[in-house]
Amino acid sequence: MTTTETEPAPTLLRVRDLRTTFDTPRGTVVAVDGVSLDVDRGETVGIVGESGSGKTVLSRSALGLVTARHATVTGSVRLEGEELVGRSPREMRRIWGVKAAMVFQDPMTALNATMRVGDQITESLRHHLDMGRREARATAVALLRSVGIPEPERRVRAYPHQLSGGMRQRVTIAIALACGPRLLVADEPTTALDVTIQKQILDLLDHQRRERAMGMVLITHDLGVVAGRTDRVAVMYAGRIVEHGPTRALFHERRHHYTDGLLRCIPRLSNPGHTRLQAVPGRPPDLVDLPPGCPFAPRCPAAQDRCREETPTLTDAGDGHQHACFFPVGTPEGEEALARNRRRDRTAEVAV
Amino acid sequence: MAGSGTAALRRRDDILLTVEHLVVEFPVGRRGRVRAVSDVTFDVARGETLGLVGESGCGKSTTARAIVHAPPPTSGRVVFDGRDLGRLGAEELRRLRPEMQMIFQDPISSLNPRRRVVDIVREGLDIWGRTEGADERVAEILRDVGIDPETAGRRRPHEFSGGQCQRISIARALALEPKLLICDEPVSALDVSVQAQILNLLEDLKAAHHLTMLFIAHDLAVVKNVSDRVAVMYLGKLCEVGPADDLYARPAHPYTAALLEAVPEPDPDVPVSETALAGDLPSPLSPPSGCRFRTRCPRAEERCALEEPQLRPVLGDGDGAGTEHVVACHLPLVPAAEPAADDGADPAGAAPAA
Ligand SMILES: Nc1ncnc2c1ncn2[C@@H]1O[C@H](COP(=O)(O)OP(=O)(O)OP(=O)(O)O)[C@@H](O)[C@H]1O
Ligand SMILES: Nc1ncnc2c1ncn2[C@@H]1O[C@H](COP(=O)(O)OP(=O)(O)O)[C@@H](O)[C@H]1O
Ligand code: SF4
Ligand code: SF4
Ligand SMILES: [Mg+2]
Ligand SMILES: [Mg+2]
Numbered sequence: 001m002t003t004t005e006t007e008p009a010p011t012l013l014r015v016r017d018l019r020t021t022f023d024t025p026r027g028t029v030v031a032v033d034g035v036s037l038d039v040d041r042g043e044t045v046g047i048v049g050e051s052g053s054g055k056t057v058l059s060r061s062a063l064g065l066v067t068a069r070h071a072t073v074t075g076s077v078r079l080e081g082e083e084l085v086g087r088s089p090r091e092m093r094r095i096w097g098v099k100a101a102m103v104f105q106d107p108m109t110a111l112n113a114t115m116r117v118g119d120q121i122t123e124s125l126r127h128h129l130d131m132g133r134r135e136a137r138a139t140a141v142a143l144l145r146s147v148g149i150p151e152p153e154r155r156v157r158a159y160p161h162q163l164s165g166g167m168r169q170r171v172t173i174a175i176a177l178a179c180g181p182r183l184l185v186a187d188e189p190t191t192a193l194d195v196t197i198q199k200q201i202l203d204l205l206d207h208q209r210r211e212r213a214m215g216m217v218l219i220t221h222d223l224g225v226v227a228g229r230t231d232r233v234a235v236m237y238a239g240r241i242v243e244h245g246p247t248r249a250l251f252h253e254r255r256h257h258y259t260d261g262l263l264r265c266i267p268r269l270s271n272p273g274h275t276r277l278q279a280v281p282g283r284p285p286d287l288v289d290l291p292p293g294c295p296f297a298p299r300c301p302a303a304q305d306r307c308r309e310e311t312p313t314l315t316d317a318g319d320g321h322q323h324a325c326f327f328p329v330g331t332p333e334g335e336e337a338l339a340r341n342r343r344r345d346r347t348a349e350v351a352v
Numbered sequence: 353m354a355g356s357g358t359a360a361l362r363r364r365d366d367i368l369l370t371v372e373h374l375v376v377e378f379p380v381g382r383r384g385r386v387r388a389v390s391d392v393t394f395d396v397a398r399g400e401t402l403g404l405v406g407e408s409g410c411g412k413s414t415t416a417r418a419i420v421h422a423p424p425p426t427s428g429r430v431v432f433d434g435r436d437l438g439r440l441g442a443e444e445l446r447r448l449r450p451e452m453q454m455i456f457q458d459p460i461s462s463l464n465p466r467r468r469v470v471d472i473v474r475e476g477l478d479i480w481g482r483t484e485g486a487d488e489r490v491a492e493i494l495r496d497v498g499i500d501p502e503t504a505g506r507r508r509p510h511e512f513s514g515g516q517c518q519r520i521s522i523a524r525a526l527a528l529e530p531k532l533l534i535c536d537e538p539v540s541a542l543d544v545s546v547q548a549q550i551l552n553l554l555e556d557l558k559a560a561h562h563l564t565m566l567f568i569a570h571d572l573a574v575v576k577n578v579s580d581r582v583a584v585m586y587l588g589k590l591c592e593v594g595p596a597d598d599l600y601a602r603p604a605h606p607y608t609a610a611l612l613e614a615v616p617e618p619d620p621d622v623p624v625s626e627t628a629l630a631g632d633l634p635s636p637l638s639p640p641s642g643c644r645f646r647t648r649c650p651r652a653e654e655r656c657a658l659e660e661p662q663l664r665p666v667l668g669d670g671d672g673a674g675t676e677h678v679v680a681c682h683l684p685l686v687p688a689a690e691p692a693a694d695d696g697a698d699p700a701g702a703a704p705a706a
Contacts (some may be wrong), residue, residue: 050543051513150631164632165408194407194570195614196629202616203628221543224618248620265548266618267573273596274555275577279548283513 010081012215013039013062013100013183018075018085020054020061022068027288031057033239034075039183039215044206046226046247047219048262049236052284055219058236059185063100064092080182098128101176103205105188107168111160117144117171118156121178128179143174147204166197170204177208184209185217190225202229223262227251235259238285238295241314245321253321255328257300294325302327302337359663359678360394360583360593368564369396369419369532374428376411376418386637388414389425390588393663396532396581401558401565403579403596405572405611407633411588412568416534419566420452421445433531450480453525457537459517463509469494469520470505476528490527496560497523497553515546522553526561533558534566539574551577572608573615576600581676584608587644588636590663594677602686604666604679606649643682651683665689 020032031054039045047055060066062077064084077084079099084092104110112120121143122136131139137156144152147170160168169189176184186205190198206229209216220226226233226247234244235258243256254260261280268275282299294312297303304327312324327337361370376389389411396402404412418425421437430437432452437445456462463472470490477486491501497519499505509517518538525533535554539547555578558565569575575582576596583593584607592605603609610629617624631648634640643661646652659682666677667687679688 050545166632195572195616196407196570196611197632199614199616199628200630203624221545222616223544224616227616227618227620228622228624251618251620262545263618265545267548267551267577268618269573269576269600269612269615271576273576273579273600276555277548277552277577279552280545281549283515 010078011038012041012080013037013217014076014078015062016076016078018058018061018073018077020057020066020071020073023070023072024288029287030290031239031287032061035236035239035241037234037241037244039217041182041215042209042213043232044209044216044218044230046230046233047217047236048221048223048226048233050221050262050284052287053236054239054287055221055236056187057239059102059187059217059219063096063102063185064089065096065102097124097176097181098179099181100183100185101179101181103169103172103176103184103186103189105191107165107172107192108160110172111168111175113160116157116159117163120171121156121175124175124178139178140174143178144171147171147174147177147208148200149174164197165193166200169193169197169201173201173204173208177212180212181214183215183217185219187219188221189218191220198225222266223251223259224266235262238290239287240295240324241322242296242325243321243323244314245319245323249319249321253330255321255323255330255334256296256325257302257327257329257334258296260329261299301341302329302334303341304337356391356393356589356660356680357662357664358393359665360590362395362397362676364397366398367395368398368400368433369566370429370431371395371415371419372429372431374415374418374430375426376414377426380637384637387639388588388636389418390636390639391428392585392588392590394583394590394593396564396566398564399562400580401567401578403575403582404566404568404585405570405575405582406585407570409633409636410585411636412585413536415585416454416536416566416568419534420449420454450476450528451530452532452534453528453530454534454536455518455521455525455538457540459514459521459538459541460509460512462521463517463524465509468506468508469499469512470501472509472520473523473527476524480528482528490523493523493527494520496526496557498549499523513546514542515549518542518546518550519553522550522557526557529561530563532564532566534568536568537570538567540569540571547574554578571615572600572611584611587633587639589644590680591645592677592679592681593663594666594679598666598677602666602677604677604684604686604688605645605681606651606683606685607645609685610648643680653683655682662691664691 015037018035022029061073118140121140125131125136141152230247233250234241243259264278293308297307314322314324316322327334372393374392377385380386473490494501579596582599584591591607640647643656646656661680663678663680
C-alpha cells in the first residue's frame with residue numbers, strides 16, 4: 001500500500017471473521033460463526049434475527065464484553081483502526097463508554113438500583129473525562145434534558161425504581177452518551193417497552209446519532225423496527241449473517257427465505273382483521289454440533305437436497321447486497337424450488 | 353362526577369361477560385388510595401374476541417384480575433354467563449374458576465419450574481376431580497398446542513423456549529375447557545416469529561374449543577389479527593370501543609390514532625411518522641381533570657380540562673348510528689352522536705356508580 005497519499009480515516013468499526021464459541025457440558029456452542037460487518041460514522045446498521053441467533057453475543061464480542069472463562073473469541077475487530085480482539089478488560093476500559101457504548105434491552109439490569117441516576121452519570125464523567133463535581137452535575141442535568149427527561153434538575157436525584165420503563169431507558173441512553181462515544185450499540189433497546197414508548201426511544205436514538213455523527217448498531221428481532229431507521233441491515237441466523245444489504249434492497253429484493261419469513265410474519269395494520277399470519281414454522285437450531293448444510297433448511301419452504309448437504313456461503317451479487325442461499329427468493333431457481341416443494345407437499349412436513 | 357358511561361354495552365342475548373362500572377382501588381401510603389381502574393363498562397359476546405389495548409400501567413391487567421375476582425373489584429359488577437360474581441359465595445365462585453382461565457405475559461415464570469409439563473397441564477384436572485381419561489386429555493391438548501407429549505411431556509419448563517412455555521400455558525388453561533380465556537399480553541415477551549405462531553394457534557384453538565376471549569396487548573397491530581372488537585384504555589378508563597374493522601378504519605379517539613401511528617411500518621419507503629405521542633402515562637394517583645388524555649392530546653382545548661367526556665356512539669358512514677362503535681372525546685376525529693343527557697341506554701339496568 002502506498003503511503004504518499006493521505007490515508008482515508010479508517011472505517012469506524014470493521015469486524016472480520018469474528019467467531020465466538022462457548023465450551024459447555026453439552027459441547028461447543030458456536031454462537032457467532034465467522035461474521036464480517038462494517039459500520040461507518042453517521043450510519044445506522046440493523047442486526048435482525050430471532051432469539052438465540054447470536055445478535056447479543058456478536059455485539060458484545062465486538063466490544064470485548066465477552067470475557068467468560070469458557071468463551072473463545074477469534075477474528076478481528078477494529079475500532080477506528082485499533083484492534084480490539086485479544087485486549088484485556090483493563091485495556092478495554094479506555095474504550096468502553098468513551099469510544100463505544102451500549103444500550104441494553106432491560107434498563108433495570110443495566111442501571112444500579114441503589115444509586116441515584118445523576119450519580120450514575122457523573123461517575124463516568126468524572127472517571128473518563130476528569131470533570132469536577134460541579135461540572136459533572138451540570139453535564140448530567142444537560143444530558144438528561146437532551147434525552148427528553150422532564151424536570152432533569154429534580155430527576156438527577158431519583159432512583160431507577162422511581163422512573164417508568166421508558167424513562168429508565170432514557171437514563172441508560174444518557175449514560176451511554178455521557179462521554180461522547182463514536183459508536184453506539186443498542187441491543188433490543190425497545191423490546192421491553194410499549195409501542196408508543198418504543199417510538200419515542202427510537203426517535204431519540206436517531207436524533208442523537210445525527211446530532212453527534214455517531215455510528216449506530218440497532219439490534220432487534222423485528223424487521224418493522226429497522227425498516228425506516230437504518231441504512232443497512234444484516235439478518236442473522238444460527239450465528240451467521242445470512243443476508244446483508246442496503247435497507248431498501250433487503251426489503252424489496254430479499255433473497256434469503258429467512259428474511260422473507262421474518263417479514264411475512266409481522267402483523268400489519270393494513271391487513272384485514274383475522275388475517276392468518278405466515279408464521280415461520282419451528283425454531284432456530286441448537287448451536288452445538290450444527291449439521292452441515294444451510295442451517296435454515298429444516299424450516300425453509302424452498303429447501304432442496306442440496307441445502308441439506310452443502311453449506312451456502314455469503315456471496316455478493318456485486319451490488320453490495322449479499323446472501324447465503326442456493327435458491328434465492330424471487331429468482332427462477334427460488335420459485336422453482338418453492339413450486340417443487342409445494343408439489344411434493346414438503347411444506348406441510350416442516351409445519352410446527 | 354359520572355363515569356365514562358355505559359354506551360359500550362350492547363343489547364344482545366348472546367353476551368357471555370358484562371363488566372359494569374368496574375372500579376379497582378389499591379391502598380397507597382397510610383391513608384391514600386389509587387384508582388387503577390375507574391368506572392369501566394363493556395361486554396363480550398359468546399364466541400367473540402375483545403382486544404383490550406393501552407400503554408403499560410393503564411389498568412389492563414387489573415381489569416383482567418377484577419373480572420375473575422382475584423381479587424374482586426372495589427365496586428362495580430361482573431356478570432359471567434348470567435351470574436353476578438359479586439353475589440356468589442366463596443364456594444360457588446371457586447366452582448366457577450375453571451370456566452374463566454388466564455394466560456400471562458411471562459410464560460416461563462408462570463409455570464412451576466419443578467413440575468413436568470404433563471403434570472403442569474394435568475394439575476387443574478386433578479384439582480377438579482376430572483381424573484377419568486385425564487392422561488389422554490393431557491396428551492391431546494398438548495398435541496393441539498404443538499407440543500409432542502411423548503418427547504416433551506416429561507421435561508420441565510426451563511428446558512423450553514419462551515414460545516414453547518406459552519404453548520404449555522395455553523394447554524394448561526384449555527385443559528379445563530373454559531368458556532372464557534383471558535390472555536394478558538401473551539405475546540409481548542416473544543419474538544415476532546414466535547408471536548405469529550402463537551397468534552395463529554390462539555385463532556385455531558378459539559374455533560376448535562368455541563372460546564370467548566379477552567386479548568390484552570399494547571400494540572394495535574397485534575390485536576387486529578385476533579379481535580372482533582377492540583377496546584382502547586387510558587389511565588383506568590375506556591377511550592373508544594368498537595368493531596375491529598370500523599375502529600381501525602375510522603379511529604375516533606386521538607389516543608387510538610396515536611397508538612396506530614406508533615406501530616412501526618415494515619416498509620422502508622414509508623417514512624417514520626414525525627409525530628410521536630409525547631411523555632409517559634400520568635400517575636393514576638393524580639389523574640388530569642376532565643379528559644385524562646388531555647396532557648398528551650394534540651387536540652386538547654379548554655373544555656377538555658373542565659368536563660369529562662362520556663362514551664357516545666360514533667356516527668356510521670351514512671346511516672347514522674348503530675355501529676356499536678363508541679368514543680369518549682369532546683372533539684372526536686370522526687362525527688359522533690350528541691352525548692346522552694342521562695345514562696338511559698343501560699340494558700343491564702345497573703345503577704350508575706357514584
Ligand atoms: N455465556 C454463554 N455460555 C454459553 N452459551 C451462550 C452464552 N451466551 C450466549 N450463549 C448462546 O449463544 C447463542 C446466541 O445467544 P445470543 O444471546 O447472542 O442471542 P440473541 O440473538 O441476542 O437472542 P435474544 O433475542 O434472545 O437476545 C445462544 O444459543 C445462547 O444460548
Ligand atoms: N397491587 C397493586 N398495588 C398498587 N398499585 C397497583 C397494584 N397493581 C397495579 N397497580 C397500579 O395500577 C395501575 C394499573 O396497573 P396494571 O393493571 O398492571 O396495568 P397494565 O396491565 O395496563 O400495564 C398502575 O398504576 C399500577 O402501578
Ligand atoms: S433455499 Fe436452501 S439455502 Fe436457501 S434458505 Fe432455503 S434451505 Fe437455505
Ligand atoms: S376530550 Fe379533548 S383532550 Fe380528550 S381526547 Fe378528546 S380532544 Fe383530546
Ligand atoms: Mg440478545
Ligand atoms: Mg399488565
